[in-house]
Every structure is written in C-alpha cells, then in structure tokens.
Amino acid sequence: MLASSQTLSSFNLSSTKSIIDDLNLVQQRFVNQLPLIITVLGLIGFIGNLFTFLQPKLRNNSFCIYTLTASFIDIINLFVNLFPQYLNPTSDSASSFISDKLICKLRLFSVVFFPQLSLDLLMMSLIDRYACTFDPTSRMSRLIRLKTVPWMIFITTAVSCVASLYSPLTYDIIPGYGCGATNPTANAIAYISIHGILTPLVMLIFVFFTYRNIVQHRQRAGGALTTERNRRRNHFIGMVFAQVFVSSFFVLLWIGVYWYFLTIQNSNQSAEEWAIVGFLMSLTNNLYYLIHVRSFYLSTLTSNLFRKTMIAGVLKLFSQTLYHRWRGRNAFISNLAVTMRVGQNRQEDTANQLRSVL
Incomplete structure (x- = not known):
C-alpha cells in the first residue's frame, strides 16, 4: 500500500510538472x-x-x-x-x-x-x-x-x-x-x-x-x-x-x-x-x-462602402503613379525625338553649306 501511494504521488508530481512545463512552453513560444x-x-x-x-x-x-x-x-x-x-x-x-x-x-x-x-x-x-x-x-x-x-x-x-x-x-x-x-x-x-x-x-x-x-x-x-x-x-x-x-x-x-x-x-x-x-x-x-x-x-x-472607398483610393493612387510615370516616359521620348530631329537638321544644314561652297 505504501509503495502504491508513493507511485501515485510521483505520478501526480510528474503530471503536474508536465502541465506546468507545457504551459511555460506555450507562454514563451506563443x-x-x-x-x-x-x-x-x-x-x-x-x-x-x-x-x-x-x-x-x-x-x-x-x-x-x-x-x-x-x-x-x-x-x-x-x-x-x-x-x-x-x-x-x-x-x-x-x-x-x-x-x-x-x-x-x-x-x-x-x-x-x-x-x-x-x-x-x-x-x-x-x-x-x-x-x-x-x-x-x-x-x-x-x-x-x-x-x-x-x-x-x-x-x-x-x-x-x-x-x-x-x-x-x-x-x-x-x-x-x-x-x-x-x-x-x-x-x-x-x-x-x-x-x-x-x-x-x-x-x-x-x-x-x-x-x-x-x-x-x-x-x-x-x-x-x-x-x-x-x-x-x-x-x-x-x-x-x-x-x-x-x-x-x-x-x-x-x-x-x-x-x-x-x-x-x-x-x-x-x-x-x-x-x-x-x-x-x-x-x-x-x-x-x-x-x-x-x-x-x-x-x-462588414461594410461594402468601406471596401469600395478603400479600393477606389488604392486604384486612384496607383493610377496616378502609373499616369505620371507614363507621362514622364512620353516626355522623355518626345524630348529625345526633338533632340535627334534638331541634330539631324543641323547636319543637313552643314551639308547644304558645304555643297554651296564647293
């Protein structure tokens, strides 16, 4: 009887330690x-x-x-x-x-x-x-x-x-x-x-x-x-x-x-x-x-109005960003084309001057 009581007591003690250790582990990790x-x-x-x-x-x-x-x-x-x-x-x-x-x-x-x-x-x-x-x-x-x-x-x-x-x-x-x-x-x-x-x-x-x-x-x-x-x-x-x-x-x-x-x-x-x-x-x-x-x-x-307003704002934000990028890209291409055209015109003027001299 004494041995069984000691076994039961040790089992309860180990079970208690196990629960406490599990809770401490969840506490630390989660x-x-x-x-x-x-x-x-x-x-x-x-x-x-x-x-x-x-x-x-x-x-x-x-x-x-x-x-x-x-x-x-x-x-x-x-x-x-x-x-x-x-x-x-x-x-x-x-x-x-x-x-x-x-x-x-x-x-x-x-x-x-x-x-x-x-x-x-x-x-x-x-x-x-x-x-x-x-x-x-x-x-x-x-x-x-x-x-x-x-x-x-x-x-x-x-x-x-x-x-x-x-x-x-x-x-x-x-x-x-x-x-x-x-x-x-x-x-x-x-x-x-x-x-x-x-x-x-x-x-x-x-x-x-x-x-x-x-x-x-x-x-x-x-x-x-x-x-x-x-x-x-x-x-x-x-x-x-x-x-x-x-x-x-x-x-x-x-x-x-x-x-x-x-x-x-x-x-x-x-x-x-x-x-x-x-x-x-x-x-x-x-x-x-x-x-x-x-x-x-x-x-x-819960609110369709909130979702629509948020999505519309996001699309507006991105659309403006894309629009400004597209506009900047087009401006760069236009400026490059103008520069190339000006350079080409200058080359043609120089060639015409040489022909007139010769």
Missing part, C-alpha cells in the same frame, strides 16, 4: 509573441483607416471622424502599453523600470486611460449612428453636425480622464516591491465596475436603442425606396455594431478571468492550478488588446 503580432496588425489597420477615412467621400462624415480618432488612440495605446512587453516580456516593470512615484502613477494612468478613451470614442460612434436614426429636425440630429464633433471628442476625453483617475490614486511606490496597488480591493472594484461592466453595458444599450429605431423607421417607411443617405447610414451601423460586439466579448473575457483570479488569490491552490490561472491571465490580457486592432479589419469585412 503568448509572449502576441504583443509584437498585435502591434503590427494594429499599425497596418491604422494606416488602412487613415488612408480610407481621409478619402473625400468619407472624411466629412462625423462617424468617420470618431472612428479615425479612436484608431489614432488605439495605435498610441499599442505602442505605449503593449509593445514594451514584447521588448522585455519577462522583466518586472514594477521593480525594474518604475522607481519614481510620478512615473509609477503616470504609467498606471496610461494603462487605464487609453483603452477607456478608445472604448468611449467607439461609444460616441455608436451614439452618432443612434442620432442618425432620428429626423433631421430633432435635437439628437445636432450630434452629427461637423462643428459639434470636436466638442464631443473633447468632452469624451475629459470623461475618460476622470473615469481613469482612480488608477494613479490607488497605486504608489511600495517599499521593497516597487509600483503596486496600495488598495487592491478598491482598485479592482473600480476597474471591473467601470471598464468591465458599465462601459460594455452602455454600448449594448445603445445598440438596442439604435436597432429599435431602425426597425420602427422601416415599419413607418413601408415599401418606400431606400435613399442613399439611409444606405450609407446602414453601412456605418453595421460597422459599429460589429465593433461593439467584438469589443464587449474581449472585455468580458478579460474581466471574467481577472475576477476569477481575485476570488481565488487568497485561497489554497495547487501549483498546477496557479500555473493555469497565470497562463489564462497572460493570454486574455494580450487578447484584450485585439480591441485596439479590430476597427480596420471589421470595417473591411
């Missing part, structure tokens, strides 16, 4: 490479959004301005908060890099502020599409006026800043540890409440209101023909709906794992269970940054 992959995808998406939304057909639309501004915030967030993890993924930023109280607070503020501002700008895009479902004479339609957009972006930035102030207030330099949460409970409650519950909930509520207004508008219109304005509005609504659902999924995925970690952090867990939780924390934290990549790719997949 998860630790995600920051670089996501940053590259985000940079490509930002360039695509910048090129497409600045086309004359879209650049004067309030929804496109909100989306392009959010894309700009996304690329800043990727390079400030995600990409440095790839440069030194195994280092402890709290003890190695952050040694000053101000740097600690600014660092944690940026970690919370940029993602929150990106989601709030997405919410403004959704509110903009919600306002489009009202009649042009209503007060809600004022939100889609171009002169209102800068003020709304300013207000959104201020609200995001206020909603993120809890982070620097609950973090400070801890002697012997570095930059850490001085009140972990308050920080976790604020983070989960604002970013994990309130923000996705408000976005989903506006999705419901927008969809309800569209259905009511179609019922009132009956079999009337759809105008160009309504078709464009529907294109943008499909884009923002897809972005809201994908963003909410990744937010809730990360918040769920983070909440589970908070509930078991003071309990007795085996080494295998802690390894699994740590792996899931790292994986979902990296996947959370896909929120800041989704705009360009979801727009390309």
